Amino acid sequence: MSLPPGFLDELRSRTSLTQVVGRKVMWDNRKSNQGKGDMWAPCPFHQEKTASFHVDDRKGFYYCFGCHAKGDAISFVRETENVDFMEAIEILAREAGMTLPARDPQAAQKADKRGELAEIMERAVKFFRLSLNQQAAGAAREYLVQRGLDQAAQERFELGYAPEGNALFAHLTGQGVDPQKIIDAGLAARPDDGRAPYDRFRGRIIFPIRDPRGRCISLGGRAMDPNARAKYLNGPETELFDKGRSLYWHGPAREAAGKGQTLIVAEGYMDVIALVQAGFAATVAPLGTAVTEDQLRLLWRIADEPVIALDGDKAGLRAAHRVIDIALPLLEAGKSLRFALMPEGKDPDDLIRASGAGAMQTLLDQALPMVHLLWRRETEGQVFDSPERRAALDRSLRERIKTIADPSIRSHYGQAIKEMRWQLFNPRRPGGSGPKGRKWQPPGTPQASTKSSVLAGAGDHVQEHIREAVILATLVVTPELIEEVETQLERMECRDPDHAAIRTVLLGLPPGEDAQQAVAAHLGGEALENLMHSPHVAICPAVRHPGDAEQARLTLSEVFGKLIALRGLDAEVAEAAEEMTGLANEALTWRLREAAEACNRALRSQQEDRAAYDQGDNGMMIDRDERSAFDALLSKITYSKPGR
Known part of the structure; x- marks a missing residue:
């Protein structure tokens, strides 16, 4: 939709940025000057305690000296409400008393339909909440109490109950709601054989799913029947609901994260509720699927380093591993994930009920950086007792790191992996700090x-x-x-x-x-x-x-070769000495000559001072000291023959 010239300028002139921002922050009255429209507050976009977020009401712009976020009223609403440009315009225009210009008929029809569907969802939420207090919901109420959810908690999370049969469809159509719109909202489905529509949610505890603006966009339901085909059921994707772009408890979690709480990503509704009840208010959950790229971007808009807290079973670990593969290509400087690993067989709700909120906080404090969990996934349970297995590990890790788009992060991941590889294959480490001495200075003239x-x-x-x-x-x-x-x-x-x-x-x-x-x-x-x-x-x-490095590599190759040759000659001489029993033969003499010649070949180098060398009988260069020692040994062997 295009807006007429001047509309945005008039909207900005009618909008008080201080009022818009003031709904999300607490002004620092000591630093602010309201009369001049010069306002300061802790930034709503990142966790901080100092007032580094500045609003210039006269110019209509904000700027954070901490995270460098900047913009006007429209961008502020877009960021804080997680809405697109036109929705932000609608919000501000409504507050300013301005009428939006005529829209494209198709766009207007679509927006009107979304509004109707949202209204139908609100009616469904009210119906399910009333149903929870009816006699048929006795088992559901008992289950919630067993899970530690009293009446106040049920009200806070707007929990409800979907009766058996088609009670909701009958209720809504009885109020004059179009049956097709009930289906479009995802509350009912029509069988393929043309029979009457039926309720999607039956015999289930209901969890309303709301967008960041507070609109109910879908429902989640937990089956009370242990033999139900699906324990948890989400509404289908509709014009209101895209499960890959939505988070359960998104709005309240964003607000709590803005006040400094750690953003936690749990697995399901009950985990979120348990964590929120225990004081971890900045908790969200994906909706019936693994975390998607869009959900990761939503998480990073809330906090720079969310903590993934999934169940401590194989399925939970597999889910965490999938998150790693999705997140690696999206990493940016300052944006990452940490992982809190639950005890074996427990989820956050189990842990809190068994050990209290302190145990959960300990796990959050010990959450692993993503690179550590990546290393653990590639090495845990593996044996690297051959060059081929080590090479396979290197290849696998290289393939993972190559998916990181940011070159700086890719480099740091490579360094971290290298250090962990060193620890795995080189377990010996200097135990503590040894005696401290003065630092070595570059060598001067040798004395x-x-x-x-x-x-x-x-x-x-x-x-x-x-x-x-x-x-x-x-x-x-x-x-x-x-x-x-x-x-x-x-x-x-x-x-x-x-x-x-x-x-x-x-x-x-x-x-x-x-x-x-x-x-x-x-x-x-x-x-x-x-x-x-x-x-x-x-x-x-x-x-x-x-x-x-190249010069050092050549030096090491040459000197290691010489050292091996020298020690090979020593070994031959020692063995020959053991074999000598007063007699010597030509074979023994030949062995020593061959060993010496092999040593000569290894010891040749144009880089060494030729003044310290003589030429051997075969034309090769041999160190004078070594030649003297060898000649003396050979003479001893020769003149020890019988008859000499």
């Missing part, structure tokens, strides 16, 4: 004293000690590679106790944490300085350029 102390501590395993130090220092300055070399790092046998301690800290380092600070915190600043100030470490390109 001779440092070199001598390192080499002295290394004993006969100088080369292994140096390579261990290079590996550990590279990971300290580029900790994001720890996960890639985790298996090799775990298997690295550190003969130096300081190296072993640093390796333990690195293996237990959570993703994203500063490795240098962690080592200094657990082992003291001296341990970090001794590692980083070693001359062999200080000249390493990966250490000189911290954060260069």
